[in-house]
Amino acid sequence: MSASAARTPGATRAAPGDYVFDLGTVAKIMGGPAYSTAHGPCVEGDRMIVALMRMPAGTGAEPHSHPNEQWIYVLEGTFRGTVGGKPVEAPAGSCLYIPAETIHSGGATKDGDVVFFTVKDASHSLHGMKAG
Numbered sequence: 318m319s320a321s322a323a324r325t326p327g328a329t330r331a332a333p334g335d336y337v338f339d340l341g342t343v344a345k346i347m348g349g350p351a352y353s354t355a356h357g358p359c360v361e362g363d364r365m366i367v368a369l370m371r372m373p374a375g376t377g378a379e380p381h382s383h384p385n386e387q388w389i390y391v392l393e394g395t396f397r398g399t400v401g402g403k404p405v406e407a408p409a410g411s412c413l414y415i416p417a418e419t420i421h422s423g424g425a426t427k428d429g430d431v432v433f434f435t436v437k438d439a440s441h442s443l444h445g446m447k448a449g
Contacts, residue, residue: 377424
């Protein structure tokens with residue numbers, strides 16, 4: 318693994334010999350500063366980016382896209398939104414797939430925060446671009 322800088326501002330970059338990351342102590346960043354309330358720790362490797370994000374109840378992400386594909390595994394709460402114009406609802410235990418370059422939005426229901434573990438390929442940073 319190379320020792321290059323993280324693609325995502327504020328993310329932790331895995332260095333040679335780094336194999337275990339305590340996500341409870343890794344610095345928290347905004348998941349999409351220009352369009353999302355998601356925040357949490359983010360770790361980048363050479364080919365993958367992982368993050369443990371939380372969106373407060375009733376908040377979320379405005380329509381956006383990114384050139385890398387994304388997986389979202391919902392740990393707590395319910396994620397409700399749209400992917401490619403199609404409504405989606407992902408309760409705890411669900412895994413959501415976001416294809417590259419696909420406009421999507423969503424967030425936590427008013428019933429409670431949503432906590433999710435997300436994985437993206439490292440062809441781009443964790444952050445996307447707000448649509449429109």
